[in-house]
Amino acid sequence: MNRNDFPMLNQNIIYFDNGATTLKPKCVIDAMSDYYTNYSANAHRGDYDISYKVDVAYENARKNVAEFINADREEVVFTSGTTESLNMIVSGFFANLLEPGDEVLITRSEHASNVLPWFRLAKTNGIIIKYIELNDHYEVTMESLLSSFTNRTKVVSLAHATNVVGDVRPIKEIAKFVHANDAFLVVDGAQSVPHMKTDVKYLDCDFLAFSLHKMCGPTGVGVLYGKKELLESLIPTNLGGGMNESFDSIDEVVLKELPLRLEAGTQNIAGVIGASSAIDYLNSIGIDNIHAREVELKNYLVSKLERIDHVNIVNPYGESGIVAFTVDDVFAQDVAYYLNKYHICVRAGNHCAKILKNEIGVKNTVRISLYFYNTKEEIDKLVSLLSDKERIIREMI
Amino acid sequence: MDNNMKREIILDNYSHPTNKTSDGTEGYIKVNSNSESCIDNIDLYIKIEDNIIKDIKFDGEACAISTASTSIMIKNMIGSTIDEAMSMIENFDNMLNEREYDDTNLNEAIVFDETYKQGNRKTCVTLPYTGIKKVLESYKK
Ligand SMILES: Cc1ncc(COP(=O)(O)O)c(C=O)c1O
Numbered sequence: 035m036n037r038n039d040f041p042m043l044n045q046n047i048i049y050f051d052n053g054a055t056t057l058k059p060k061c062v063i064d065a066m067s068d069y070y071t072n073y074s075a076n077a078h079r080g081d082y083d084i085s086y087k088v089d090v091a092y093e094n095a096r097k098n099v100a101e102f103i104n105a106d107r108e109e110v111v112f113t114s115g116t117t118e119s120l121n122m123i124v125s126g127f128f129a130n131l132l133e134p135g136d137e138v139l140i141t142r143s144e145h146a147s148n149v150l151p152w153f154r155l156a157k158t159n160g161i162i163i164k165y166i167e168l169n170d171h172y173e174v175t176m177e178s179l180l181s182s183f184t185n186r187t188k189v190v191s192l193a194h195a196t197n198v199v200g201d202v203r204p205i206k207e208i209a210k211f212v213h214a215n216d217a218f219l220v221v222d223g224a225q226s227v228p229h230m231k232t233d234v235k236y237l238d239c240d241f242l243a244f245s246l247h248k249m250c251g252p253t254g255v256g257v258l259y260g261k262k263e264l265l266e267s268l269i270p271t272n273l274g275g276g277m278n279e280s281f282d283s284i285d286e287v288v289l290k291e292l293p294l295r296l297e298a299g300t301q302n303i304a305g306v307i308g309a310s311s312a313i314d315y316l317n318s319i320g321i322d323n324i325h326a327r328e329v330e331l332k333n334y335l336v337s338k339l340e341r342i343d344h345v346n347i348v349n350p351y352g353e354s355g356i357v358a359f360t361v362d363d364v365f366a367q368d369v370a371y372y373l374n375k376y377h378i379c380v381r382a383g384n385h386c387a388k389i390l391k392n393e394i395g396v397k398n399t400v401r402i403s404l405y406f407y408n409t410k411e412e413i414d415k416l417v418s419l420l421s422d423k424e425r426i427i428r429e430m431i
Numbered sequence: 432m433d434n435n436m437k438r439e440i441i442l443d444n445y446s447h448p449t450n451k452t453s454d455g456t457e458g459y460i461k462v463n464s465n466s467e468s469c470i471d472n473i474d475l476y477i478k479i480e481d482n483i484i485k486d487i488k489f490d491g492e493a494c495a496i497s498t499a500s501t502s503i504m505i506k507n508m509i510g511s512t513i514d515e516a517m518s519m520i521e522n523f524d525n526m527l528n529e530r531e532y533d534d535t536n537l538n539e540a541i542v543f544d545e546t547y548k549q550g551n552r553k554t555c556v557t558l559p560y561t562g563i564k565k566v567l568e569s570y571k572k
Contacts, residue, residue, distance in 0.1 A: 367470055367494040371552075383470040397492060398470050431441050431495050 035327055035406045036319060048378040048412045053197050053225060053356055053403030055247045058312075062250060065311035066304045077303055078276055078294070092303060095310030096293070102313050103242065104233040105259050111293040112306055115256035116224040117147040119243030122258055122296070123220055124151035126268040127241075128189060134160030136188040141166050141174060143196045148222045152191065162186070171351050172199040176207055183211075189218045194226035198384075198401065199349040200332075200356025202226070209238040218264075224248060228316075228405075229354060230325045240264055246305070251312035255305035258296070265292050272298035319406065327406045328355035334410055335402065338417040345420055348399055355404030361426060366398040368430040369420075375429060376419055437542040444499035444539070449506050451498075453490040460570075464562030466554045471497045475562045479570060482513050487563070494555055501559035503539045513567050520560050520567075527553055 037043050039059040049057060075085040077092045093107075100110045113119045132138075138152050142165050155161050164187075167178045174192065183190075190212050195202045205221055212219045221239040223232060228249030234242055242259040246252065260268060270277060270289070277298040279288040289295045316324065335357055336350045344362040361369050370382035381401045402416070420426070459476035473491035477484065487505045504523075508516050523540060525532040529547050543556050 365492065365494045371494070427442070428438075431438060431445075431499075 037407050037409075039315075040407060043407065046377050048376075048408075048415065050402045050404065050408065050412075050416070051379045051381050052248070052405040052408075053401060054381055055253065056228065056250050056405050057407070058252065058308075059250055059315050061315055062252065062308045062311045066252060066308040069304045069307045076300055088303060091307050091310070092301070095306045095313075098310045098313045099257055102232075102317070103227065103257075103259060104235050106262065108292045109234075109259055109262050109265060111258040111260070111265070111296045112301055112309075113243075113256040113258050114254050114302065115245040115247070116145075116222060116243045117256075119256050119258035120147050120220070120222060121151050122268065122271055123241045123243065123260070124155055126271050126296075127260075127264065128218075129155055129159060130267075130269060132159055132161050132188055135162060135186060137162045137164055137184060137186045138189045138191060139164050139166050139179070139182055139187055140191050141168060141196075143168065143172060143199055143201075144191075144193055145197055145222065145224065148191055148193060148220075161188075166190075166192075171201065172196075172349060173201045173351075174203045174208075176204065176211070179208060179211065183215065183217075187215070187217050189220060191220035191222070193222040193224065194232070195229065195352070195354045195356070197225050197356065197403075198358055198399070200225075200352035200354040200358070200403075201349065202230075202353050205237045205239060213238065225354065225356070229321075229328055231321050234259055246309040246312055249312055250315055252305045252308040254302050255309045262292065265296070268296065270296055270298060274298040276300070324406045328404050329353055331355065331404045331408055331410065331413065332357060335404070335413050335417075338413065339420070342417070342421050344423045348396075355408075357402045357404075358399040359402075360396055360399055361420065361423065364423070364426055364430065366400045369400045369426065372426050372430040373416070373419060376415070378416055378419070432541060432544075440503075440539050440542050441495065441499040444502040445495040448489075448498050448502040450486070450488040451490065451502070452488055454488075456488055459486070459488070460566050462562045462566050464558050466558055470494075471555060471558050473497070473501060473558065473562070475501075475559060475566070477563065477566050479513070484508050484511055484513070484516055489559070493558065496552055496555040497558045500540075500543065500556045503542075504559045504563070507536070507538055507540060508563070513571060516563070517567055517571075520564050523560060524557070527557065 040057045041060055042057045073084040073087045075088050077088045096110050097107055100107045138161055140152060140163060152163050156163050164182055166174055166182045169175050192203050194205050209219045218240045220241045223242045223244035226232060227244040240261055244257050246255040277290050277295050279290055281287040332355050336347060339345050339347055339359060346360050348358040366382035370380050373380055383398055456476035459478045462475050465472040471493040473489050473493050476488040478486040487509060489501050507519060522532050526544055527547055534541060546552055546556050
């Protein structure tokens with residue numbers, strides 16, 4: 035699907051590492067190059083034409099992103115990525131709200147960026163981190179959420195789709211329960227927003243974080259979505275230009291309205307312009323088509339891999355394009371090196387979910403993460419290379 | 432040495448690594464070596480007496496190249512003095528970085544003489560050397 039739009043695909047590679055980052059279509063590259071070539075000025079500052087043009091492009095990008103997730107414009111803050119968004123949520127909002135003994139629920143399959151900020155808060159604020167137990171398919175169920183939830187639970191913070199197992203969590207149901215019990219729901223959308231329809235009003239999450247580079251956009255741009263009334267009390271971690279109205283002395287600092295208050299300093303303007311182009315691009319294909327295509331490819335991949343005895347799939351079930359597996363007697367990294375000889379890009383390791391290993395019983399896996407531009411022919415090639423174990427061992431070095 | 436021969440030596444050291452165990456390492460100096468770019472993670476256990484490396488064992492999870500490199504390094508270093516081991520490390524490092532090196536005492540480690548061409552595998556090969564160097568340097572002080 036749409037392979038001609040991606041200059042990287044002119045090289046002789048099979049790219050299966052879309053969970054790490056996706057390839058960029060030409061329109062995104064062009065939009066950024068156009069900014070640098072034709073109206074390279076700062077935003078929110080200038081009194082001249084090209085600077086005004088930057089303002090318009092920047093704020094249009096915000097509008098575009100807001101519509102993509104059905105948020106209001108002032109609820110969309112540009113950041114450098116999911117990691118920064120989650121850190122801002124934890125240290126700018128929850129650090130001021132939570133009391134010692136308050137409980138935060140996460141799982142063992144969260145990405146480091148949804149674990150470590152909470153770990154630090156546990157050290158500094160005395161909050162308690164608890165893990166929702168995963169079922170046999172490494173999924174979060176409502177029953178397990180209910181059994182971990184206590185009257186001290188103040189926050190549930192979960193990936194919508196996880197980056198190792200690829201399971202999709204029932205966020206809407208979780209939000210309903212969490213809100214009925216006076217807690218907050220933070221959603222890490224890094225692996226979901228690029229791949230499935232995400233409507234923050236429908237889901238009713240309190241915060242959502244995601245990265246544009248995982249959805250055809252440039253690196254260095256992310257989004258922090260928060261419900262307006264919550265963002266109002268998020269304390270800016272960065273202070274400086276562009277976010278204040280005035281300051282005369284220590285006691286007379288007036289900050290700007292949302293969302294500018296949370297975007298101090300010169301922003302990643304080229305990135306945001308590229309991000310907007312990426313959103314346009316995904317819209318032109320249709321997010322539902324993208325999702326359907328990925329599920330089709332995933333089911334195809336799983337059905338083929340299941341026929342290979344020495345390949346063990348960790349997660350055949352999830353409704354996402356992520357498949358993690360191991361090969362009997364071969365270290366995950368050696369599988370990756372072997373595939374690399376055939377220009378197939380896959381990721382080996384623990385995928386930044388270091389506490390998951392206790393759960394799935396293996397430390398390291400090989401991960402295939404698909405996007406809509408992958409093909410069944412690519413999958414066939416992968417499967418045929420994996421089908422002969424002796425060959426893997428012979429050629430892995 | 433031709434590539435098939437090299438591959439065989441590497442595979443042999445991978446399938447039957449020297450001293451891959453943490454049993455009987457009481458009193459050994461332990462050092463962890465892991466790399467940021469890949470997922471190799473090994474523990475080395477070293478026994479030094481009278482400035483001589485009496486024994487080395489290792490344990491952990493590592494790719495074929497790292498495991499083989501560790502196995503070969505262990506064979507080369509057991510019985511040598513700290514100074515000899517330090518010069519082996521330096522010599523090996525020279526080979527990996529396309530500098531002049533002495534191929535007379537490399538033994539099986541010569542299989543890595545072309546690893547400099549594969550940037551992404553250099554870290555695998557050097558993993559055990561990084562670990563043991565730390566121990567030897569601090570021992571000398
Ligand atoms: C589930 C999940 N959360 C968070 C992140 C972090 O994203 P970024 O590195 O773009 O900040 C990732 C990226 O690997 C991810 O997969």
